[in-house]
Amino acid sequence: MSTTSVSRPPLPVRPLRPMTVPAVFRAAARLLVANGHYQGDYCPDVFDREMCIPHFLRPLSIVAALKCVVVGNPHTPSPLADEAIGLLALRLEVGGEVGPYWGDIVSLEEHIAAWGDVEGRTVETVVAVLEAAADASAVSV
Numbered sequence: 001m002s003t004t005s006v007s008r009p010p011l012p013v014r015p016l017r018p019m020t021v022p023a024v025f026r027a028a029a030r031l032l033v034a035n036g037h038y039q040g041d042y043c044p045d046v047f048d049r050e051m052c053i054p055h056f057l058r059p060l061s062i063v064a065a066l067k068c069v070v071v072g073n074p075h076t077p078s079p080l081a082d083e084a085i086g087l088l089a090l091r092l093e094v095g096g097e098v099g100p101y102w103g104d105i106v107s108l109e110e111h112i113a114a115w116g117d118v119e120g121r122t123v124e125t126v127v128a129v130l131e132a133a134a135d136a137s138a139v140s141v
Contacts, residue, residue: 018070018080021087024069025131028069035059035060036058036123037061037126038061039117040117041061045067052072082108085109086103087124088133089109091129093115095114105122
């Protein structure tokens with residue numbers, strides 16, 4: 001009896017999810033470089049009414065990118081993503097104010113969104129801020 005082995009291509013290797021805040025910032029920066037920075041909402045067609053493209057393949061806002069690299073979806077809460085969002089919000093100046101008025105997660109996300117939605121904000125600027133936040137948070141760890 002002869003057995004024939006079928007050669008199959010290897011399954012794609014999925015990168016490991018980041019486990020630290022600096023790794024979250026760096027992974028989000030890479031994701032935004034790959035897909036682009038989106039302004040005005042988490043991503044195009046945020047509730048998937050017209051698109052069937054996974055969120056992590058679409059242009060994303062900063063907050064959505066931070067959540068996607070941790071849990072794969074901008075709608076899913078995560079303590080690690082929330083920690084990164086909190087640290088980043090405290091670094092950003094919006095309308096002359098450094099940090100949000102309130103410390104709840106919605107206010108922190110809104111503060112980051114307001115900074116990211118400034119007209120003319122580029123992917124390069126966003127990535128530079130995320131990399132600086134990664135470096136600063138790595139030192140404090």
